[in-house]
Amino acid sequence: MSGTRARRPSRALVQGCLLLTLLAACTEGGTDSPSPTAGTQAPGPIIVASGLDVTGSGGVRQQLIAEWNRQHEDEPALRAQLVELPGGADQQRSQLLGALQSGSAAYDLVNLDVTWIPEFAEAGLIQALPGPDVEDPDVIPEVLSTTRWKSRTYALPFNTDVGLLYYREDLIEQSGINENRQPTGDWSWQNLYDSIATLGSAQPDGDEPEKGWTTQLAPYEGLTVNVMDAFAAVDVQLASADGRYTATPDTLKRGLKEFLTHVDDNRTLRPRALTSDEDATLDDFAQGRVAYMRNWPYAFGALQSRLAPEQYAVVPLPGRSVLGGQNLAVSAASPRSAAARELLAFLTGPRSERCLLDAGFAATRLSSYSSEKTGSPTCWEAVAEALRPGTATGDPAAREGSARIPSARERSEYIGSIRRALEEAVQRPRTPYYGAFTRALQSTVHGLLTEESPDLDAAAEQLDEALGEAFAGR
Missing domain, CATH: 3.40.190.10 (Periplasmic binding protein-like II)
Structure with a gap:
């Protein structure tokens, strides 16, 4: 797949645009891959810093970055690269804090545990997102609230988690x-x-x-x-x-x-x-x-x-x-913040969220948990292919997600349990x-x-x- 094909916006994509107004990135066509934002910025790649993708070296996060790059193969300034930080959550937090405070790493997007948002926001290490603070009815409300601190939105939900x-x-x-x-x-x-x-x-x-x-x-x-x-x-x-x-x-x-x-x-x-x-x-x-x-x-x-x-x-x-999970935020020191916001919108959009759910993460959008017959978005074709059993390289016993796709009956029961738990989570x-x-x-x-x-x-x-x-x- 190269470039973005014209298509009618689905209900989920229209809902997604409400959240994208935070980023000033929802284009007239309602696509999941907005056109480049005008303005001068440093050349790519857009660097995304995250903990290890526990769905494997070819897991869902890397596959989503690959899909973004396929859609922007003729736009070098919008190429993206995933940088994975080793160690557990505490070690990753220390690495990100040190890198952002010192400016020693040119990270544009950072994948933060939901509990870290107030700390990074208070320290001025991540950007408040531009635009009005609006609700997106497709994002689970309690999950969306993890992105805010002192009445400002500093991130968008990437994947959530619940016991x-x-x-x-x-x-x-x-x-x-x-x-x-x-x-x-x-x-x-x-x-x-x-x-x-x-x-x-x-x-x-x-x-x-x-x-x-x-x-x-x-x-x-x-x-x-x-x-x-x-x-x-x-x-x-x-x-x-x-x-x-x-x-x-x-x-x-x-x-x-x-x-x-x-x-x-x-x-x-x-x-x-x-x-x-x-x-x-x-x-x-x-x-x-x-x-x-x-x-x-x-x-x-x-x-x-x-x-x-x-x-x-x-x-x-x-x-x-x-609630557990991670939110994506734009680094305050990013030299490519406009492009980073576009990538942020893509990674947290309806089709990407469906990919995350297919890979074993808990998705942040209600539309991801609906039946495809009722208009639920489908995962990007190339990403879905990479996540099919036998094609992903991840360890199925990895902690945050699994590349395995269950049967239709198992998947329905599992998805229903996640959604019910998320709607009551604290x-x-x-x-x-x-x-x-x-x-x-x-x-x-x-x-x-x-x-x-x-x-x-x-x-x-x-x-x-x-x-x-x-x-x-x-």
């Missing part, structure tokens, strides 16, 4: 659990506890899992997310929208009590879970050590290489889950001092998990003091 409840259908069936104990999209945490109790009492000798469920309790961001899931279940808020600390020892005690109930030793795979990240919990689930698991959407595709389709399924987590605290916040939370909570008889009053007082300092930037 899901995976369950082993085979283990549940052989335990004799009746139909009203099967997981559903409106389960409460008590429903999960009751099912785990039934599972433990009914399983045949020698075949039972070690424990009912597992989740990520190692002292890293996975632990923070699990705590925030529990806090959301009892409506504990830590901060206002502008980053002002609002919790008290009493509300923190309520949240901590709920969290310890979620991960009670009688139902959670402990002590293994205390050192587990996403991949470790996925392994325990695939090995049959547990019947239930909290994990992200990537796990659905990753499990396809380890379990038969009839062995597992997925529904939204009980209650409200915490954010982690919005603060320029997020790093200090999450370290303080992890330190206190992980200590509680290792105590035989935790003192919640003392822990709540300690956490209140630590979080007060963290949110104040001290």
Whole structure:
């Protein structure tokens, strides 16, 4: 495919133009690939800095950049290049902060974790997008709100993420659990506890899992997310929208009590879970050590290489889950900011979002979750071909996404679960001092998990003091 072919704008593309007004880049024809913006700028390529594309070296992010380049093969100034940063999320954040603060790397677009937007915006490292702050009805509202700080929009949602409840259908069936104990999209945490109790009492000798469920309790961001899931279940808020600390020892005690109930030793795979990240919990689930698991959407595709389709399924987590994901922002020091905004619009447009969903990421647009028969956009043809099973080079057990495409039935159920979970999801605290916040939370909570008889009053007082300092930037 070379260049952009003329076509009538679909409903999804018209909706996309509402968001593109932020970029002053939605052209009269309503195409996904706007014409170059007038003005002087440095020659290309447009450099996109991101964490490793965990769908592989030929994964979906690289394929989207390749599609952009195909559409602009005769426009050298608009060529793009993806630069992948090694290491985990904390290391990537440090690399991006150092590079943007020093000007040592000429990054034009940066792919930021949703929790980093206030920090990078407050430091003046990313540009506020031009134009009016408008709503795009095609973008999930809570996801879109992660792009804002102090009433200004600094990014556009690239891919989102949300916690899901995976369950082993085979283990549940052989335990004799009746139909009203099967997981559903409106389960409460008590429903999960009751099912785990039934599972433990009914399983045949020698075949039972070690424990009912597992989740990520190692002292890293996975632990923070699990705590925030529990806090959301009892409506504990830590901060206002502008980053002002609002919790008290009493509300923190309520949240901590709920969290310890979620991960009670009688139902959670402990002590293994205390050192587990996403991949470790996925392994325990695939090995049959547990019947239930909290994990992200990537796990659905990753499990396809380890379990038969009839062995597992997925529904939204009980209650409200915490959002993850990444947003794309234009570097404040970009010498190619006009071109970068055009690439930003392309990468976050309806067809690109559909590609991300096909690859195993959670898409940010509602239209991506609709049936193609109802007008849902399709992935770019060349990108879709590269993502078909057997053509992508990525590891299917990679953390954020998978290049595998499930069957029509599996895909429909999986997509439905993601959408329902996203529409009820909540954010982690919005603060320029997020790093200090999450370290303080992890330190206190992980200590509680290792105590035989935790003192919640003392822990709540300690956490209140630590979080007060963290949110104040001290």
